[in-house]
Amino acid sequence: MECISVFDMLKIGIGPSSSHTLGPWRAAERWIKELKTAEIFDKVENIKVDLYGSLSLTGKGHATDFAIMLGLSGADPELIPIEDIKTTIDAIKLKNAIFFNNEKYLEFKPETAIIFNKKFLPFHANGLVFTATINGKNQKSTFYSIGGGFVVKEERKNSKRNKEIFKTFPYPIKLGTELLAYCKTLNIPISAVVLKNEKSLRTSDSIDFELQRIWNTMLECMFIGCHTEGSLPGGLNVRRRAHDMHKNLISDLPYHNPQEWLETIRKTEVKFRQILKWVSCFALSVNEVNASLGRVVTAPTNGSAGVIPAVLMYYLVIENHEADFEHIKKFLLVAGEIGSIFKKGATISAAMGGCQAEIGVSSAMAAGALAELLGGTPEQVLMAAEIAMEHHLGLTCDPIGGLVQVPCIERNSMGAIKAINACELALETNPENVKVPLDKVIATMWETAKDMNSKYKETSEGGLAVGVNLSDC
Numbered sequence: 001m002e003c004i005s006v007f008d009m010l011k012i013g014i015g016p017s018s019s020h021t022l023g024p025w026r027a028a029e030r031w032i033k034e035l036k037t038a039e040i041f042d043k044v045e046n047i048k049v050d051l052y053g054s055l056s057l058t059g060k061g062h063a064t065d066f067a068i069m070l071g072l073s074g075a076d077p078e079l080i081p082i083e084d085i086k087t088t089i090d091a092i093k094l095k096n097a098i099f100f101n102n103e104k105y106l107e108f109k110p111e112t113a114i115i116f117n118k119k120f121l122p123f124h125a126n127g128l129v130f131t132a133t134i135n136g137k138n139q140k141s142t143f144y145s146i147g148g149g150f151v152v153k154e155e156r157k158n159s160k161r162n163k164e165i166f167k168t169f170p171y172p173i174k175l176g177t178e179l180l181a182y183c184k185t186l187n188i189p190i191s192a193v194v195l196k197n198e199k200s201l202r203t204s205d206s207i208d209f210e211l212q213r214i215w216n217t218m219l220e221c222m223f224i225g226c227h228t229e230g231s232l233p234g235g236l237n238v239r240r241r242a243h244d245m246h247k248n249l250i251s252d253l254p255y256h257n258p259q260e261w262l263e264t265i266r267k268t269e270v271k272f273r274q275i276l277k278w279v280s281c282f283a284l285s286v287n288e289v290n291a292s293l294g295r296v297v298t299a300p301t302n303g304s305a306g307v308i309p310a311v312l313m314y315y316l317v318i319e320n321h322e323a324d325f326e327h328i329k330k331f332l333l334v335a336g337e338i339g340s341i342f343k344k345g346a347t348i349s350a351a352m353g354g355c356q357a358e359i360g361v362s363s364a365m366a367a368g369a370l371a372e373l374l375g376g377t378p379e380q381v382l383m384a385a386e387i388a389m390e391h392h393l394g395l396t397c398d399p400i401g402g403l404v405q406v407p408c409i410e411r412n413s414m415g416a417i418k419a420i421n422a423c424e425l426a427l428e429t430n431p432e433n434v435k436v437p438l439d440k441v442i443a444t445m446w447e448t449a450k451d452m453n454s455k456y457k458e459t460s461e462g463g464l465a466v467g468v469n470l471s472d473c
Helices: 018-037 065-070 082-095 156-157 160-168 176-186 190-199 205-228 240-250 257-265 274-291 307-319 324-346 359-373 378-390 408-427 436-451
Strands: 010-016 044-053 097-100 104-107 114-118 126-134 137-147 150-152 295-297
Touching: 010 205, 018 044, 018 065, 018 137, 018 150, 044 065, 044 097, 044 104, 044 307, 065 082, 065 097, 065 114, 082 097, 082 114, 126 274, 126 324, 150 324, 150 378, 160 205, 176 190, 176 324, 176 378, 176 436, 190 205, 190 359, 205 257, 205 274, 205 307, 205 324, 240 274, 274 295, 274 307, 274 408, 307 324, 307 359, 307 408, 324 359, 324 378, 359 378, 359 408, 378 408, 378 436
Parallel strands: 044 114
Antiparallel strands: 010 295, 044 126, 097 104, 126 137, 137 150
């Protein structure tokens, strides 16, 4: 059984896509590490990268080529200053050379060194092959970006790392029923079970530090999105809406930092229509930052990064003005665990399962996490997650122009609203009356994913992607 940490599900990275941007970036880093381990890095004379499947079909719109160049340059997606991204890319294009791992220059013409192949590799829809020329001979290494920033090689099932991680988890979980059994046996909520597992990997201080860092990144992302106007890059001329919505909801005061901004919103009286607008504003703000190659948290992916912070903000500014870090911590722990169950039982990759695997999963994660904070039992928490996913089943991924903008940004708003609604339905339902358990809806989602036509799986070959004329945008 594959054991997945909360910090695997919630990762800090650069937009616009976890599978098409963060994944290839991490793959480039891992390839460099391979070369170093084999002690052949210094012998590399030339490099090139072949992209396959969805990475090839929508890679330009997802900045896959940029991510690969940044990864090959040795930049860290968690730490690189956003303003350095353009500078690095422009320098590579201007010089037709790359500073490989920030150690040595190699000839590198992006238009010929990064090849967008139209065919798919058999193992996964997001394949990329790195080739290094050493002593005149080519050495290849194949990676797959499987969603949420996760990167694997085809032999991953036999990997030593997974077996080691499995041994460290005192309460291994693959199914929702297993999670509920632990809650019942230990007489503790879901967040406490998850925390026990995390403590087998990290100290309590380290867990708190990383969760605080994740939340700070989410909060800063919303703050930036709500205070940035203009249009998004990529050619669709999509106007940012979070800025205008935010300005209409609250006076345009000179906030000095995200925390001060949060406290101001908490003191603002909010009515029902405004609640809908605030939640939408928070979700839109994150994904507008994501679409601009900004820094976000995969939750569980970049394309669905706005749902969880929007719902958590809803709790902080609407439901519980006195909430503190402990509430945020529980929310993120529960959300991460629910996401991991979906990943183990189905997929979080739109290239494999359509947008039900991204927005659907993020909505389920947020619904379950909110349910625990609002006093739901473990059974109601999983019921909330199930309800949220049930009403995302079959959702296709058909980004216009291969960009994570239309309909992706609005879908985060819809996913957040559905999560809140699913939570409330679950809290008003006796778990004994559940007709569709979480494990069943996950299995159904996976079957739906396998039945879905490939043109609706992040290829921009169907749906809105072909129904809308780009020349009219």
